[in-house]
Amino acid sequence: MRRGNIIKLVALVLLVAVAVGLSYKPLVDPTKGIPLGLDLRGGVHLVLQAEENKAGTPISKDDIDKARAIIEKRVNDLGVSEPIVQADYAKKRVVVDLAGVSDPDKAVDILKTTAKLTFRDPQGKTLLQGDDLKDAKAGQGQGGGFVVNLTFSSEGAKKFGDMTTKYVGQRIGVYLDDKLLTNPTVNTPILNGQAEITGYSTLEDAANHAVLMRSGSLPVSMTISEKRQVGASLGVDSLKKSIYAGAYGLIFIFLFMLVFYRLPGVVADFSLIVYALIVLWVFWMFRVVLTLPGIAGFILSIGMAVDFNIIIYERVKEEVRAGKSLRAGVESGFSRAFITVIDAHVTTLIAAITLYYFGTGSIKGFALTLGVGILASLFTAISFTRQVLRWTVGISPKMNTAWFGVRRDAQ
Structure with a gap:
């Protein structure tokens, strides 16, 4: 014993x-x-303030909730380790703490971008929106350069197929926050729910746009009311x-x-x-x-x-x-x-x-x-x-x- x-x-x-x-x-x-965390590793503390639109539509609690969820998804897609994203309903804002961010300014730009994706016909009429998007991934195009590959939902694939069938031989515009990303000519109808946005000079630019498209558009515009680096x-x-x-x-x-x-x-x-x-x-x-x-x-x-x-x-x-x-x-x-x-x-x-x-x-x-x-x-x-x-x-x-x-x- x-x-x-x-x-x-x-x-x-x-x-x-x-x-x-x-x-x-x-x-x-x-x-x-x-x-x-932020206090030990260093990083950036952000306060994103929601702004009313020109029509003066009041900002609801649901708007702040959606904004927080989308911002959190963007942060996660950026690969930031364990971010803290909180909603402040009383002041209509979202508070974000990002630890160990190597490029705070770029992260800020991605977070505050409204990211409203639209597809427009030759007359500028919106036919398809980002809500119909299922996924967006950055990659390298067949002819060189970098692209964002889009995958539409079943409903979005039908809309995109109808649009490309109707406008064969004409140009359709792809816009992000009313800024033209690409304006390709439709050669043949695209019925498989897949699309490609070209024209990116670096894979990083394509990846950042893919993050925005994948996360969806913010329900309200956001501005940076406070930015503090630790x-x-x-x-x-x-x-x-x-x-x-x-x-x-x-x-x-x-x-x-x-x-x-x-x-x-x-x-x-x-x-x-x-x-x-x-x-x-x-x-x-x-x-x-x-x-x-x-x-x-x-x-x-x-x-x-x-x-x-x-x-x-x-x-x-x-x-x-x-x-x-x-x-x-x-x-x-x-x-x-x-x-x-x-x-x-x-x-x-x-x-x-x-x-x-x-x-x-x-x-x-x-x-x-x-x-x-x-x-x-x-x-x-x-x-x-x-x-x-x-x-x-x-x-x-x-x-x-x-x-x-x-x-x-x-x-």
Whole structure:
């Protein structure tokens, strides 16, 4: 029994050490690691204000909702990592945070463009609109140059087929926001619902127009009422300070647990390392964007995880002082502390869920990291720590209770 427990503990320590070593590079990789938010990575903060049309038609909540959805689709198509797009109905605007954008001005132009796509006959009458479009993709044309390949919906394909049949030998115009993109001559009817817009000098220009066409046109015109860039240097400085604060806090926690709880304190410190690995890997797998409030939520959950260990250990010490063996004290202490720990986890988790559901932006980030941390600490406190303590007390049936912070004369 003694030898088997020692082997299990040594194997577990080696396994966690290897996991820590293998985790460092993928978790902190600047391109594939845990994505950083605007406040840590730098980027641009935009406020797009909706404007009434010339007829003075009032802007509705539905208009803002549609604008937000279209802008979010455009941002996602641009490949921006985890953007934050929020609707402000009271002020009739859309707030956008883009982290790590290499060309903010180009991104701004794409987001605010109304992107109303129309196909017009030789007399300038609109026959087909972007609503009939199913997809748009950039590519290279057969004769060189770059193009946007269009795919129409079933209804749009019928309209396009009728239009190209009627105007064989004549030119039809393709417009984006009343600006002529191309004016091709129809050689034969096009009945397969496919079309091609030519004339792009670069693949990037074609791709940007494809994004606009694919996302659809905004229901209202949008102007940039606020544009603020967040420098990467500010983000790096904030990240370093957060890391230092977290490191100092962890060192203090580790020392506190060692001094006051002796051997169980070592187990608690080891469990905290496992806890941190679990949380960080969850962040990485689900691409949770890490922000300053998110780091605060993570650090808070670490403190709560330690607090749960303290509750459990105090119960264990009470059982040992009452005359029970270390093995019986561990089992009884965990059983007595179980309800208290579960209650604390559940109530805090409810608060985190509420913040995430009703909050926005950084509040959601805080709530998400706090919630993930609570679930991870529940596992480590109730399951992992308990099993490691079982193996520890199983090393020797006559282990000195002083290693658990209980003097013999106190039993």
